[in-house]
Amino acid sequence: DTAVSQTPKYLVTQMGNDKSIKCEQNLGHDTMYWYKQDSKKFLKIMFSYNNKELIINETVPNRFSPKSPDKAHLNLHINSLELGDSAVYFCASSQGTAVSGYTFGSGTRLTVV
Amino acid sequence: RKEVEQDPGPFNVPEGATVAFNCTYSNSASQSFFWYRQDCRKEPKLLMSVYSSGNEDGRFTAQLNRASQYISLLIRDSKLSDSATYLCVVNPMDSSYKLIFGSGTRLLVRP
Numbered sequence: 001d002t003a004v005s006q007t008p009k010y011l012v013t014q015m016g017n018d019k020s021i022k023c024e025q026n027l028g029h030d031t032m033y034w035y036k037q038d039s040k041k042f043l044k045i046m047f048s049y050n051n052k053e054l055i056i057n058e059t060v061p062n063r064f065s066p067k068s069p070d071k072a073h074l075n076l077h078i079n080s081l082e083l084g085d086s087a088v089y090f091c092a093s094s095q096g097t098a099v100s101g102y103t104f105g106s107g108t109r110l111t112v113v
Numbered sequence: 114r115k116e117v118e119q120d121p122g123p124f125n126v127p128e129g130a131t132v133a134f135n136c137t138y139s140n141s142a143s144q145s146f147f148w149y150r151q152d153c154r155k156e157p158k159l160l161m162s163v164y165s166s167g168n169e170d171g172r173f174t175a176q177l178n179r180a181s182q183y184i185s186l187l188i189r190d191s192k193l194s195d196s197a198t199y200l201c202v203v204n205p206m207d208s209s210y211k212l213i214f215g216s217g218t219r220l221l222v223r224p
Contacts, residue, residue, distance in 0.1 A: 044214075100162075104156035
């Protein structure tokens, strides 16, 4: 059983389109995250939700809108995609705070053309 | 200054070698520290937490020096399967939910 699963694994789309990435965890964790890993492999936090409530929004453009329907799911919707959005997006989860580390999903490789 | 800094490498070592990576962090109030491992085109995976007293897990030893604000990872008897990027990770004081990742140190273990 996959602990943190993301779909799709790959996404190729044109500039200006709107796309969504889904994330689900079956670990019973109450905190979920979205991270972006750019071409230089730098992992940067975007959002964090605890029990469906937004607790971190790391100055991400408002074209990015996370939604957490329940504590096991955190989806990411991106409007008006730009070339600079091309990256690998990782979902992660933790039980409570990050002091015990995260479990990551396998990533979604987004390419905007 | 970056919050977490690492030498990008690559470190190219023969099998059986001992290799050490260091990492420095800028926020002296940081509270938790980790090493993650990331294989090519895969997700980061927790390798080990780093405790003030130092800790060991098999061939891997992690040390924390709070006074100098650096973290180290020592790998003994390197295996080909240790080839990966090693990410130094810090939990800053301003948010207990956030982890700050270094850009990673790449290790290549050759036969």
